Amino acid sequence: MKIGVLALQGAVQEHINAIKACGAEAVIVKRVEHLDGLDGIVLPGGESTAMRKLLDHVGLLEPLKEKIENGLPAFGTCAGMILLSKEIANDDTVHLGVMDMVAERNAYGRQVDSFEINIPIKGVCEDYPAVFIRAPFIRSVSGDAEVIAEHDGNIVAVRQNHMLAASFHPELTNDYRFMNYFVEMVKEKSANLSM
Numbered sequence: 001m002k003i004g005v006l007a008l009q010g011a012v013q014e015h016i017n018a019i020k021a022c023g024a025e026a027v028i029v030k031r032v033e034h035l036d037g038l039d040g041i042v043l044p045g046g047e048s049t050a051m052r053k054l055l056d057h058v059g060l061l062e063p064l065k066e067k068i069e070n071g072l073p074a075f076g077t078c079a080g081m082i083l084l085s086k087e088i089a090n091d092d093t094v095h096l097g098v099m100d101m102v103a104e105r106n107a108y109g110r111q112v113d114s115f116e117i118n119i120p121i122k123g124v125c126e127d128y129p130a131v132f133i134r135a136p137f138i139r140s141v142s143g144d145a146e147v148i149a150e151h152d153g154n155i156v157a158v159r160q161n162h163m164l165a166a167s168f169h170p171e172l173t174n175d176y177r178f179m180n181y182f183v184e185m186v187k188e189k190s191a192n193l194s195m
């Protein structure tokens with residue numbers, strides 16, 4: 001399994017480590033040609049507007065969107081979740097716009113910049129240590145997007161077929177159960193393709 005990490009900005013190395021810890025190969029994605037041969041891609045946390053500028057600059061926005069629309073498994077964390085959303089409640093822009101959900105940026109407000117809390121994630125575990133940093137949450141989902149985690153009544157993780165998104169940062173703890181869930185999604189997808 002070869003999983004790419006979008007490496008234009010943000011928490012890249014931590015994701016590389018988490019992917020490797022789950023037994024998959026991790027590669028850095030900075031240019032269009034790096035998308036070749038990937039079985040999955042992780043879109044890290046960071047700053048979504050900065051990431052968008054860089055995606056445009058290197059010409060990755062459309063090719064990446066197309067790959068994901070054509071079935072490349074994708075996992076967006078925090079800013080990555082914003083990139084995947086079809087709508088951003090407090091922003092006019094749409095970035096990759098592939099998941100049926102409405103994100104709200106910096107949804108926890110500046111006074112609660114970051115926090116960690118154990119939450120249940122459907123299909124993963126009952127007590128995942130979720131690290132939130134200037135995190136977005138999801139206001140609503142539609143279509144076949146499924147809510148897999150909530151915190152305080154807000155949606156904080158969503159799965160839609162081969163796509164996964166979380167408000168929090170699974171790469172910032174040594175608990176790899178959530179990354180492992182994504183690696184399993186990638187394996188399932190490539191098993192289906194080779195059948």
Ligand code: GLN
Nearest residue numbers: 045046047048078079134
């Ligand atoms: N607040 C950031 C944004 O809007 C996301 C924060 C993060 O990825 N830790 O893009």
